[in-house]
Amino acid sequence: MVHALREAHRVIAPDGVVVEARPAAIHRRVAVQSGKVRRHVGVMRENFHRERHADRAVARSVRAGWFRECAVRSFSCTRTMDTLEDYCTWLGEFYTVTDSPPHEWLVERIERALEKAPEGSRIIIAAPVTVRLLKKI
Amino acid sequence: MAIHVDPEGREIRALERVAEWRRKRVLEIGCGSGRLTLRLAALGASVHALDPDPKAVRLARRNLPARYAARVRYRVGDAAQLKLPDASFDIALFSWSL
Numbered sequence A: 001m002v003h004a005l006r007e008a009h010r011v012i013a014p015d016g017v018v019v020e021a022r023p024a025a026i027h028r029r030v031a032v033q034s035g036k037v038r039r040h041v042g043v044m045r046e047n048f049h050r051e052r053h054a055d056r057a058v059a060r061s062v063r064a065g066w067f068r069e070c071a072v073r074s075f076s077c078t079r080t081m082d083t084l085e086d087y088c089t090w091l092g093e094f095y096t097v098t099d100s101p102p103h104e105w106l107v108e109r110i111e112r113a114l115e116k117a118p119e120g121s122r123i124i125i126a127a128p129v130t131v132r133l134l135k136k137i
Numbered sequence B: 001m002a003i004h005v006d007p008e009g010r011e012i013r014a015l016e017r018v019a020e021w022r023r024k025r026v027l028e029i030g031c032g033s034g035r036l037t038l039r040l041a042a043l044g045a046s047v048h049a050l051d052p053d054p055k056a057v058r059l060a061r062r063n064l065p066a067r068y069a070a071r072v073r074y075r076v077g078d079a080a081q082l083k084l085p086d087a088s089f090d091i092a093l094f095s096w097s098l
Helices: A002-011 A051-062 A085-096 A104-116 B010-018 B035-042 B055-060
Strands: A010-021 A031-034 A037-045 A067-081 A124-137 B003-005 B024-029 B046-051 B072-076 B089-095
Touching: A002 A010, A002 A051, A002 B024, A002 B089, A010 A051, A010 A067, A010 B010, A031 A104, A037 A104, A051 A067, A051 A085, A051 A124, A067 A085, A067 B010, A085 A104, A085 A124, A085 B003, A124 B010, B010 B035, B024 B035, B035 B046, B035 B072, B035 B089, B046 B055, B055 B072
Parallel strands: A010 B089, B024 B046, B024 B089, B046 B072
Antiparallel strands: A010 A124, A031 A037, A031 A124, A067 A124, A067 B003
16 A cells, blocks of 8 residues: 555656545444435444555655645545345445455345335445545655 | 445545646546546546456446547556656545555
8 A cells, every 4th residue: 555655656746646535444334215214224344454554554655755644524425225136246345355244134134124114215325435635745 | 236336426526625626637546447537537637547457447448438538548557556657647546445
């Protein structure tokens, strides 16, 4: 990750910036939504190894004098899925990237919530995303 | 299958608040299938978008609208070894990829 920041520093112009956006190290909340009604189902269990590693890489690039942190913003980012199959597909990709523990318990909870919810209800995953602006020094 | 990321467009609004994108040369690192790339192009940026996954890059190329073809380039690449010249971009964007 530090190598990627080093390379970014090299390829941007002297007055250039790095914008770094990624989910914050806060557990994703899962809900089932029908119309405007959102029913909370559970919270995902994630280990955040990657996020902490990335935080350390950014801090190291600032300490090394490559960048100065100019702004940090956060917003809530949602992911909507039409079916439980969609959620399971996403979960498969999520495991390969994050090395997180299994979530079968959450899949069962979502299944039960969808059975009780009106037809056309969707699965919503919400997580804060942080955007950092790093100015090249 | 229908998975929609950020259907409200909050991410692009947050990006607009931290930087000016119009007429900028942007290197997007971790473009995936081009979800954010097209939104940046719509803001007026020229985007060189990289991803290590060839399948994602193929999909992104297939989904590239003709109106952005002159300003968007997709490449398979590794963020730690960019085969790009020094000082050739105004903004480097790590989109969920650091």
